[in-house]
Amino acid sequence: MIVHFTLNGDPFEADVEALTVLLDLLRGRGMTGTKEGCGVGVCGACAVLVDGSPVSSCLMPVPCCGGADVWTAEGLARREPALVDAFLEHEALQCGACTPGQLVAAAALIADPAPAGDIRRYLAGNLCRCTGYAPIVAALEKSLPRAVERVPGEAGGGGSG
Amino acid sequence: MAEFHSPATVSQALADLGAEGAVALGGGTALMILVKSGLLEPERVVWLGRIPELRQITVRGDGALVIGAGVRLADLWRSPETVSRYAVLAEAASQVGNPRVQAVATLGGHLAHADPRQDLAPVLLVLGASLLAAGPAGTRSLPLAGFYTGFMSTALQAGEILTAVILPPPPPGCRAAYLRFTPGSASDYPTVGVAASLVVRDRQVVEAAVALGAGAAWPQLVPEAGRAMFGAPGQDAIAAAADAVAAAADPSHDQRGSAAYKRDMARLWTQRLLSRLLHGGDR
Numbered sequence: 001m002i003v004h005f006t007l008n009g010d011p012f013e014a015d016v017e018a019l020t021v022l023l024d025l026l027r028g029r030g031m032t033g034t035k036e037g038c039g040v041g042v043c044g045a046c047a048v049l050v051d052g053s054p055v056s057s058c059l060m061p062v063p064c065c066g067g068a069d070v071w072t073a074e075g076l077a078r079r080e081p082a083l084v085d086a087f088l089e090h091e092a093l094q095c096g097a098c099t100p101g102q103l104v105a106a107a108a109l110i111a112d113p114a115p116a117g118d119i120r121r122y123l124a125g126n127l128c129r130c131t132g133y134a135p136i137v138a139a140l141e142k143s144l145p146r147a148v149e150r151v152p153g154e155a156g157g158g159g160s161g
Numbered sequence: 162m163a164e165f166h167s168p169a170t171v172s173q174a175l176a177d178l179g180a181e182g183a184v185a186l187g188g189g190t191a192l193m194i195l196v197k198s199g200l201l202e203p204e205r206v207v208w209l210g211r212i213p214e215l216r217q218i219t220v221r222g223d224g225a226l227v228i229g230a231g232v233r234l235a236d237l238w239r240s241p242e243t244v245s246r247y248a249v250l251a252e253a254a255s256q257v258g259n260p261r262v263q264a265v266a267t268l269g270g271h272l273a274h275a276d277p278r279q280d281l282a283p284v285l286l287v288l289g290a291s292l293l294a295a296g297p298a299g300t301r302s303l304p305l306a307g308f309y310t311g312f313m314s315t316a317l318q319a320g321e322i323l324t325a326v327i328l329p330p331p332p333p334g335c336r337a338a339y340l341r342f343t344p345g346s347a348s349d350y351p352t353v354g355v356a357a358s359l360v361v362r363d364r365q366v367v368e369a370a371v372a373l374g375a376g377a378a379w380p381q382l383v384p385e386a387g388r389a390m391f392g393a394p395g396q397d398a399i400a401a402a403a404d405a406v407a408a409a410a411d412p413s414h415d416q417r418g419s420a421a422y423k424r425d426m427a428r429l430w431t432q433r434l435l436s437r438l439l440h441g442g443d444r
Contacts, residue, residue, distance in 0.1 A: 019165075041190050053265075054264060056261045064210060105260070116238065125258065125260060125262070
């Protein structure tokens, strides 16, 4: 079946089976920034934004994305340069496998006017097996106010504490 | 190759689900794991995400809260109606899995999947929830307390879907709380989860309900624990209620703990929950 959605700001068309998951579609098209980790929605390596919400692309049937606004780590790296800079400044990565998912989660948190819990709670579903959590949290702590200012109409809405 | 249907109404969904090998899809966080592991090979997938009537949260004339079965957990805990009337449910929903799960998982899917470790069943049990189910024979109401019939089994008939969860208006003096014990990651399933609601009038507990999640083959009320809390409960009553929950537990041994450990944790977290409800500031 043919599914249309917006990917990283551009129109995108895919011919998929009913239960093809978004992760397989993206990687099959060469967009390997989105990683496969656990494959069951736990680790966060495959996180993408769908209509502004973070989702596990490993469990997301492509047909459920019809008409949606989808962003991957590749697109967010262009859209959120301050966030990427914050990760680099804090060396918030070691092997890098979880980094695209961490960036997606960070972008979702920045855009969330009322997230549940603090940064650590929000990122609890993004596993880093190098256990490099402290610099990731530091990068977000530093970038939250700065990045929030970049979201029109949501100044001061980072609200994570 | 499976067919994909995305009906716009409940009646169309029921028609689509009438075919052999058809399954209903909510957010996919449970169903896709079954598909990917080969446990489920649907011939037709009926996605319920395009049905507006399933996505609404409304307050009925009698004060009951009607939550559409297709409401996503992130929308449930952000809803002003949920927060103002049932803060315990909002808080529990904000703790399910991780933000990626909450963004797509639906309340109906959460309950119908019937994994005994789901967080919201014990909360809804102590709040006295009932369910609406629609099927080929029409719509019926059933109490959540009778919904689970076994391990990952429910009273839903073939071709039926949940359409709504109904919560009666909270009685005056009602306080309720839920505690989930996750010794590993905060985003893990709970080793045990316990919920309780107490109605306190003139310093007397006049209604009480306690429910256990993740401690048996399905989430369940523990009536003896509720009864122990009537009147003016002290430490003895709390201990008796906690013992009743431990006795009702029938946990499985897995990576989240041995059966004996989970039973002990069910007792301990029930004690903490009830102490907090009686003496702390929880809702």
